Amino acid sequence: MALITRTPAASPTELRLYRSWLMGPALLLPLVLALAGFAALQRGAPIWPTPLVEAPHRGTVFAADGSVLAEGPAVARRYPNGTLAAGLLGFTGAVQPDGRYGLEGLEYTLDARLQSGEAVHLTIDPTLQAAAESRLADTVLTTQATSGSAVIIEAGTGRVLAAASYPTYDPNAGARSAPDAMINRAFLYQYEPGSVMKPFVVAALLESGRLRPDEVLDTPMHLRVGTRTFRDVVQHDPRLSVHDILRFSSNTGTIDMGNRFTSAELHAWLSAFGFGQEMPLRSTFTRPGLLNAWDRWVPQDHASISIGQSVSTTALQLAAAYSIFANDGRYVSPRLVEDEVVPNPHQVLSPEVAMTIRHMLEYTVESSGLRGSRIPGVTMGGKTGTADIYDNAVGAYVSGDYIVSFAGMFPADRPNVVMVVYVEKPRTSTSSTLVAAPLFRAIGSEVVAHWGIAPGERIVADLD
Incomplete structure (x- = not known):
């Protein structure tokens, strides 16, 4: 089934560059945003595309007690606990030029493993x-x-x-x-x-x-x-x-x-x-x-x-x-x-x-x-x-x-x-x-x- 998803065309690297500057001078933020957008346009990509992408199977992410932290296909990924461990998990979206669906956090760094359908078990205790x-x-x-x-x-x-x-x-x-x-x-x-x-x-x-x-x-x-x-x-x-x-x-x-x-x-x-x-x-x-x-x-x-x-x-x-x-x-x-x-x-x-x-x-x-x-x-x-x-x-x-x-x-x-x-x-x-x-x-x-x-x-x- 083809799904429509809305995601930034700026690459994860450019997004991380933008966020890293949040820890620096606030006056530089417009410049960094402009550079990220310009880089996307240079690749011939709109800043907010809505591509039709087939949803691939993706591995589930589990907490230490076996509860589910992330599940479902990449372009319809579900995080059943909402904000819980969000900074660690990250999120997914449409496929990027480098073939990744993960845009942040573990979804990005473990993208190849998750794309293969392999489950990931974290050490995180969800209660703590x-x-x-x-x-x-x-x-x-x-x-x-x-x-x-x-x-x-x-x-x-x-x-x-x-x-x-x-x-x-x-x-x-x-x-x-x-x-x-x-x-x-x-x-x-x-x-x-x-x-x-x-x-x-x-x-x-x-x-x-x-x-x-x-x-x-x-x-x-x-x-x-x-x-x-x-x-x-x-x-x-x-x-x-x-x-x-x-x-x-x-x-x-x-x-x-x-x-x-x-x-x-x-x-x-x-x-x-x-x-x-x-x-x-x-x-x-x-x-x-x-x-x-x-x-x-x-x-x-x-x-x-x-x-x-x-x-x-x-x-x-x-x-x-x-x-x-x-x-x-x-x-x-x-x-x-x-x-x-x-x-x-x-x-x-x-x-x-x-x-x-x-x-x-x-x-x-x-x-x-x-x-x-x-x-x-x-x-x-x-x-x-x-x-x-x-x-x-x-x-x-x-x-x-x-x-x-x-x-x-x-x-x-x-x-x-x-x-x-x-x-x-x-x-x-x-x-x-x-x-x-x-x-x-x-x-x-x-x-x-x-x-x-x-x-x-x-x-x-x-x-x-």
């Missing part, structure tokens, strides 16, 4: 995905933020259990949706993470034998490095233990510790944790973040990178890095498709150092203002982050604009769940303790309710 999307949307809206994301990874296996983005869209509407809503922020949006990076500096120093867990360091309230003055936000004693440097999120203390590394050494360690590196997951689009070559750093760059500025990551990449602490020092590659082939796990830290960091993260939650954000019935460890946002249009950080985040794991002693959440440009509060940590708690509570975790119990996920 729905919970993450709902809680994230509530937080973004109530804090008057612009966007946000949440990623849940099963430690030990690397299975991505949920990857939520807001704003979102209904893939049943396909290309008629707002381009900004189609971005898979969990995997693609690069941002400066802020203080959630500090545990990696501590871990690298411990592993290198250049720091003892019981050391006490000078921690002034402000520190001049190069042309920049770094300040601590929370008032604290002039000398702090390593545990309390993380607890109070001391910038000056972390910078002082980071100076025990040369720039080349710090760069090598952050690269080993996965920052600035291509993600080993190959089933869908990801981005590597940005970690500039160390020989381009000036003194204030070394300091900034130690506290999570002048470096960018994604929620997925950060969750994978935190999984190193949960997995006794091993890096386990995330995977989104159950039969996806990923590199074997490899050791980054010793089990002893990984355990020490877990204890520090638990102490950070239990001994600070984060106590009110603990997940009921389970121990947890984590770290907040509040990062300035760099505006490429003006070439500077924008005063008053922040990304607030929380990265953590539970149960604290033997973690099986690693989660990262962030909220961009909240207006009711710019405190990660008041915005991101409660979001972590809300989603984490749904995980506990869904899996029935007792305090300190190792989670055994049975999602088949």
